[in-house]
Structures are given as structure tokens and as C-alpha cells.
Amino acid sequence: MAKKRKTDASDGIRVGDKILSLSGYLTKRPKLEASSTSKDGLTLSNEGVSTKNQGPSNSKEDLSKEGVSTKTEGLPLSQGDRRLKPIGNPKYFDARQALPLWSRQDDIRQRLRQNDVLVLVGETGSGKSTQVPQFLIQEDWCQRKKVNVKGDGGVQEMAVGGMIAVTQPRRVAATTLAHRVAKEANIPGKKKDTERHGPLSDGIVGYSVRFDHRVPKGTKIKYVTEGMLLQELLRDPHLRQYSAIIVDEIHERSVDVDLLSGFLKQILSGDKAGRGGIPLKVVIMSATANVGSIKKFFSDADPEGSEESAPPVTRPKTSVDFLQIEGRQFPVDITHTSKPVPDIQDALLNTLFKIHKQESLFDKHGRKDILAFLTGQEEIESAQRLIEEHAETLPAGVPKIAVLPLFGQLSMEAQHKAFQPTKDKNTRKIVLATNIAETSVTVPGVRFVVDCGKAKVKQYRPRLGMESLLAKPISKSSAIQRTGRAGREGPGKCFRLYTEETYESLEKTDLPEILRTDVLNAVLTMKARGIDDVLAFPLMDPPEFESVEKALLHLHILGALADDGSITDIGRKMVMFPVPPPYARVLIAAATPKYDCLLEVIDIISCITAGDDIFLQIQSEETKEEAEEFRKELRRREGDLITYLTTIQQYSAENADRVRWCKDRKINTRNMKQAMNIRKQLRGLCVKQKMMEQPPADPQPFYPITPERSATILKCFLKGFALKTAILAPDNSYVTAHGKHVVAVHPASVLHGQKKEAIMFLEHVYTQKNYAKKVSAIEAQWIVEAVDRSG
Template identity: 35%
Template sequence: MLPSIAYDPALPICARREEIRRAIEQHPIVIVCGETGSGKTTQIPKILLEMGRGAAGLIGHTQPRRIAARSVAARIAEELKTELGQLVGYKVRFHDKVGVRTAIKLMTDGILLAETQGDPQLRAYGTLVIDEAHERSLNIDFLLGYLKQLAPRRPDLKVVITSATIDAEKFSRHFDGAPVIEVSGRLYPVEVRYRPVGGDAEDTTRDEEEQALADAVQELCREGPGDLLVFLPGEREIRDAAQVLRRLAPARPGEAREILPLYARLSAAEQDRVFRPGAARRVVLATNVAETSLTVPRIRYVVDTGQARVKRYSYRNKVEMLRVEDISQAAARQRAGRCGRLADGVCLRLYSEAEFAARPAYTDPELLRSSLAAVILRSLSLGLGKVEEFPFLDAPAPRAIADGYALLAELGAVDERNDLTGIGRELARLPLDPRIGRMLIAARDERCAEQML
């Protein structure tokens, strides 16, 4: 028996509930574009449950990151007044909290992709929600292509693709004219202020960057009550920033202030500290994991450094590298949207308005900045077929595909028919650039791993 399902009328998506319900009833695939704060991530599964979609097959709901899958599952379970692991469960790497009564299953997109190997038609699911499609990770692009192929063979399957900032028409064309429902987002206005570091970003010193961050936090703390969310490129920068703020931006007399980290590899206990605010004002230092599905409570102010750590294939060095890069305009808007949910918000950007205008509109898909050898390896290992025949949203160039196959052949990962070899299957299990992975395998075989490392 289903619990009583209630909706928060303050969430913009609730006003479009009937329209979304009708679209799902009438079409196999529906695209919902909802700005940050629209409620799409938590409310769409409830709409589907109310439609009876969880009875004949699971409502599968994918998230790009483990931390989001876990926190979204906890939030939906709380709203449905049910214990996590009962009606609402989640499955991520190393954790499976799905029970026999589960109707809504949160998971990472990588988990769903892996399940296609044992269940090619995804018969366990009656409905799939692919959230945060705008991130265009490799897993998301593989899933979207796979679902395009699967749809004609599973007419009973309903697919809802949700996103915040998305090229809606492009997605609609990919899915043969699927309907697009756009939902407004932010509940309160957000003021954006530009505070470029040292005037000319190319010539800034580390001291200037540290002082700019401290000044930004102090400026926002003077605005009034409310917590701060500071976006930084990675874990190392978060650790450094915590030290800088303790040194250069101490709490004012009588003010209790807490500095908390938030990144993907954080332990569950540390994550819970972020989602359970106490009496002190909190300064949450986060990577881009906090850009989308994760809603950190009580945030009224955002500091955006304008950077993220991005994996990109280097054609010069022939390996994938993690680099700190400027974020896109879409990502910057996502970050600004993290405040303004409870009251008027302020987003302070540590770069100029001209720099913002010069940035690309959207983040480029991971597929187009990855080693094609790694993409081919993943496609073959998942049984998704030849990359050149797969229906990607943005197909890689034929020359890049040929280069990818040539490298895999050189590494002994594919045979003359471009099928995976034993070495290729081993390489596919390693979350590394294929060249680095091949070195590790060879070092193991030659018993010189310690020397190689």
C-alpha cells in the first residue's frame, strides 16, 4: 500500500504536475528541463509513484555521483515518511540498500550501465529517470544512446530525462521529437556580484587569490544570517582554502562559524555533517558535486571561484589528464542557483563580467574530451557494440575512432577484428588511461610493479 503523497506547493514543478503526468502517459520518453530549485529531482519520482509506475517494475532514478544518489534517496524517503531501504532505496558502489518492497531505486548512472550486461532489456524497471543529463558524462551519453536503441523493444518502458541547463531541442531530436516540458526554478532572486582577483586574472599571485577568497567570505558574512557555499576545483584546494579562511577570515567576536568540506570521496559521516546544520554559521567548501542534485540546507550565499578540475585527453602527451579549467556559463548559473532557495541570495564571482561573457555557453561532453581508446574499451566491455555504430548525441570524429582502435591494438587490448582480448578485459576494469593501465598489467606480469610505480 502506498503512503500518502504530499507535494510542497512552493516548488515550481508542482504547478506542472498534471502536464508532466499526461506527457508521461502519452509518450515513451519525456524531457523535463527544470532550473535549479524547481524540485524536479525529488518530486518527479513521487509523481511516477502516484501514477502507479512502481507497481509493475522499479522506478529507477540515476544520479551522476554516489553522494547525490544517497542524499536524494534519503530526501525522497523522508518526504514519503518511510524508512530508507524500504519503499525508497539506493545502490551505489559498495552499498546496496534496496529491499523487496522498494519501488524507487536511486543509483549512479554507472550502476545502471553495468546492469545492462546482466539484464540487456532492463526488465527490472518499468520507468527510468535519467537526472542531470546536462552533465554529459560518458556514462550519461552511453545511457542515452542505449535507451534510444532499447525504446522500440520496450514499448512498456517510460523514460524521463531531467536536467537543469540543457540544449532541449537537441535532446528532443535525438529521441525522435520527444516532448519537452520547461519548469522555472529559483524561488527567490539572486544578486550576482563580480569581484575579479587583482583586476587581471592572468597576473594574479597566490597571495592575491587567497586574500580575494577571504574578502569574499567576509563580505558575505556581513550581509546577514545564512550559510555560505564556496565552489573550488578540488580536494587539495578545499584543504588549502580551509587554512586560508581560518587565518585571513576569522569569525567576528560572538559569531560561531564552522568550515566544512564537501567532495565526492568524503565519508558518509562527514557528508551527514553538511546536510544536518547546527547553530553555527557554516562555510561549506565544495567541488562541483554541489552544483546540481545536492541541495545543501540553509545556503544563502555562494562564492564562485569559476574553476573546476576536468579530465581532458592531451593529444600532445597521448594520455588523459586532470586539469583545472574555467567553468562554462551554464555551470556558473548552476552555482549561482544554489542560493536563493530560502530567501534572497547573493552570488559573488571571483572573476569579471567580461570573463563570464567570454566563456562557452555549455560544458563540452566528456566524450569529446576523452581518449577514444578509453571510450572504445568501455563500450566493448559493456557489450554496447562498436563505437562507430553507437547512437551518441555527439558522435566522435571517424579519425579519432580509428586512432583509438590503433592504440588499443598496439596495447594488445583488441584483436584483428577489433574485439576485446583478455588484456583488453583487464584494462577495462582499471579506472585509468589505457596506456597507464597497460603498464601496470605488464609490471604485474614481469613482477616489477614496485619498481614501475
């Protein structure tokens, strides 16, 4: 017998009497839908996949200077009770007033007048990402002010503040939120241009993400990715144009948000001289309630090591306030297994068919589909086969089943299928997903969640200089998040394929990314922003000393740091490029006369950093043969890098039908487009850095690269990857030059199964084995030459 348990309110799932208050929201839902918003007012049903709400991209006209503009001096304050009279477009008033957050706006304003930092916990659907900045823009402290700032050149009058930045971990989130808030906040009819160019051509809302910037003159609210704000910190360490920074989704704990928190803490605890005495307000927003350590981090504003010039006497602690807002979530019944399951596939199958047989396909809230969380592609595909086989034995009269896989490497169309309702109404959808459905995308219609309790996580091992990708138990927080996916459209049920004891034994939260990844980039980011002693930099979870030490050494080898640990000119140049430090080092080497292969190196790096492999995995045997035939002319015996180069060169020479071209070769069109964007960005940066002349525009005719040229390119890559090399041992295994580990060439590599004198690999991942990925054939002698620092 399965044991039943309901979560308490702190788990983020509403129960008992809370259902009554939820029903209040339900009565208001038709209004919300009438104004064509999703029910939580901001979440796209297929966030991360659809791009339709992003508007036209890269239009230079809409780019306004992000620097200090002198015009706007704030908006007029509204009269009377703001609760009854929201500012902005009246069309959205009803929907905004129905949000759980609406009634708390005066409270939020009051708290931020009295405190520097507000930690706000608001569950999905509370409206925090869209409403909080709108609540604050009229505050007096939020207006731009002319002040005297002491700088290197003496006292200078400057404008400080006036804008609010809202950070997001993902680009789609930033752009869609900006569009949404622009509709709400901009008063319609003020400018005719709004109609022609969309809501973001004018008004008080803008965004800035990689490849896409829309910051109209007079922008008060700017949605940015975390990385973008870190980049801004490089040229404006005091964030002078901002009155407030709202850090959204901090619970995701990306490396960028951790670094950002450190810099914000420094600004908060500093003497504010760089801002002419004007304080910076910070709102930290989280969707999960476990924010104890975050609160402590910001309130412990101990200046030690963070502000050398500051006097150590009686500095007041940063005042941190805390507020929790209820979300709009239906109750979810949770079932654990009574015993640990011996076979996860078996348990999954039983659970799925039990749900399918016992539960109706529809109720008053809509469809009742199933979402199952599994660890990876392989598990998903084998489960799909089993389910489909078993579904054929279903008796007549029982609704049919449609199984839909959902994972990152799937093509756009295949991913889209998982979001659409089944064509036949009498068919139940079963979506088998990886972690992608936990945060990145929302599958509509889900009322049942099946959770296997595991996820694949990447973990960097500084000692070995490699990472592993293995299935590990998820955290409680993650389990709660998965459970919550069943209660977004109506009351739901969650079936956990593990015991309640197992649940209790799970870690409270996931390990933050900064503890799971190579801190090479993080350390360079700090060094470039003036942090001399990186070990003293305030971080919520500081990495082990050994990880930081390794990163410092590696940066020294790359030439980014001098012997005394200070950043070099090369290091400063490296941070200008939005690629990992070793790639940046390769770009710089490629621009020197010795290698002179910058265009080719940009092409290769664009392909590699565009996301997952541009070559899709092929499932069926027949399409494999077909694609392999097409891919033949792309494959190069020099290895994966020269194969990428050939691919992007042929792609950019293709002028007829690029989508068709990708389809034939089973190439990920999304990643290929991304690669072309990165290529354009890197080319632009290199021109700006005077590393090369403006290259000719596409399409350029394709000429296969000569073996001599590819040798030059590979030697150039060794400037960044000399440590990632291996030599063929007498027993035909590859042994790494550093560490003497045995590595196998990954099966996805064009060099899989081949024996070369030596190899260079850009990635090093332990899964089933110790695998080298992105592999090239090199000569052992080249490694020696590359380590010689004179070149």
C-alpha cells in the same frame, strides 16, 4: 565601481515578480521541516559525506532477484482527483503537495501517454527526482505485461515492464533518494517488518548501487547509479523489466550517462521486437535549461547504423516532449568586477572583508555565511593563511571569522567542519571550496558566494596518451550553478571576481566528460554490448575519430579485441570487472600459472581504484615527521605498487584499532574502507569466474613480500601497462618507451628523487610538469617480455 546585474529566469535564478511566488513556498516551509525533510525534499545537507541515511549495507536477506518476478501486476488505481489524494504515507502529503512539481503531475502523465520521451527541466528543489516516478507507477503503460517475445529459441512468453529505473550519477544520491521515496510511497502499517528493517525492506521502492542492493519483491521504483544500469544492459539489452527509465541529472554529462543515452536511443528507435512490442518510456531530467542538443538527440531517431535488422522505411521519429518546472530558489544579486583583477588572492581578500563588514551575520532566514569557489588545495591553503592574518586586524566589535577549507582530499572530520555552524554565534563562517561544493555537497547557511571563475579540469590528450590537470575558465552553466548556491536558504549575493564581459565570453556548458577522458573503457563497454561499429553508435557528443581509434588500438594491444575488431574472450572477461580495462587485463594475467599472484594484484588494484591516494598529504612539518616514522615500515624500494600491497596487507592484518592505525600513518580511512570493499568485490568476482579458490578470511598474519615475488607482480602489471614505461637516459631523465617523452617521478611517489634502470607508471598527468604517478622500478628487459603476446 562594481557593476550590478541580475540574471534572468532562464539562468535558473528567480528575480522580480517571481519573488512573490517564492514567498508562497516560504509560508509552507515549517510544514516541510516538521516532517524532518530538508527544504527541497531530498537534498542532504552534506550529500557525499554523510552516510547516515544509507541504512545497513550488504545485507543479503534484502536482496531479491532483479529478474522477472511473477507476482505483482501493478497497483490499484486511485479514485478521484489524485492532486488531493496522493498515494502513499499521509504523513508526507503536505510536503509533497507543496513541491513546485505537484500541480504538474497530470500534465506529466498526459505527456508521457502521448510521447515516448519527456525532457523535463526542473531546478534544484522542484522535487523531480522524488515525485516523477511516483506520478508514473500507476499508469497503464507502466504495468507488467505478459507478451510473446521472439528470441533465439523461437517465440517465448515473457513478462515485460512493471518497473521504473531512476538513474543517478552518485551512489549516495541513489540510496538517499530511495530511502526518501520509500518513506513517501510505502503505505505504512502494511507489513510489520518495515519497522524492524527500515523502509526499504519491503514496499515498492528499491535501489541498486555498487556494494549495496536493496530490491524487495514488488519493487516498482528502483534508484540506480548510471554505471549499474549499464551493467544491467549487459545481460538485458532490451531492459525488459522496465517500463520506463528516468535519467536524472543528465546535465552532469558523465561518460556513463552519455553511453546510456545512446543505448536508450537505440531501444527507442528499434523495432521493439525484443520487448514484445512494448515501448520503453524515457524521462530525461536536467537541472539546467540548455537541453536543446539533448532534445534533438532523442528526437532524431534516425535508425541508420543503430539497428541493422530494422527496415529503413518510414520509421516514425521518436516523439519528444519538453516541460520546464520552476524551482524553489531565492533571488541572488550578482556583482561582476568592473575590470579584470590582476591578483585573484588580493581580490578575494578585499571582497570577503567587504562582505563581512557590510553585511549582517543573521537575518530572518538564518545565518549569512560565505562560500568561495577556488581552484585547488594550494590556492585554498594560501588564501586561508592570508584571510586569517588579515582577520586579526579586525577592530573590536566586528564579528569574528572562521575560515574552513573544503576539498576532496581532506579527511572526513575536516570536511564535516565546513558543514557545521560555527560554535561561537558571533562568528562568520567562510568556506573556501573547490568544485566539490558545486555539485557534490551543499554547505548549509551560505548566503554569499564568491566565484574566482576558474576550476581545475582533467583533459585527456589521446595523441600523447596522457592527461592534464589545469585551471581553466568555468562555463556559464557552472557560474550559474555556483551563483545559485547563495540562494538556497534566503536571498543571496554572488560576487564574481571577473568582469561581465568575461562572463559573456565563457562557454555555455562544460565540455562533457566523454570529450575530456580516455574513451578506452567506453569503447570496450560498447563492444561488449554488441556494438560492432563504435563510430556509428549514437552519442550526443561523439569523441574525435583519433580518440576512438587510439582506444581500439589500445584494446587490441590488451588482447580485448581481435584483429578484426571483434571482442575476444579476454575482452568479455575484462568487462566483468569494475576497474579500468588495463587493470582488468592485469587481473586476468595474474590468474594464469605464469604469474599466479591474483590475491596480491587484487590488493594493489583495490588500493589504487579506491579513489584518491590512500596516503593523505601532510601539511605541518611535525605531523609529517611522526607519520613518516610510521610509514617507514610500509615503504618499499620496489615502488608505489608494492608499498600499496604492504599497506593493505598490514591494514587487513590489523585487528585492534584500524581507525587509529590509519590516523597514525595519515592514511585516508574512507578510501581504505573503500579499498576493502573493492577487494571483497573483486575476490568474489574472481571466485565466480573460477580464477581462484575462495581465499581465507581476514585477518591473515602479515609476512613481508620477497623481492622475487614482487618482481613477478610487477611483471604481471606490465601485461596491462607495457605502454606506460620509461627508461633512464644518460642525462638522468626518464624517457617513455612509447612516444619518447620526458617524464618526472611525481613527488608523492616513494621513488621520487631516485634513479632506476626503468620504471613503470600507471598514471601520467601534466600539471606543473609531465609527471609519472604510481611508479615502480622495473628492468628494461621485462618490457620486451611483456609485449610478447604469447604470454
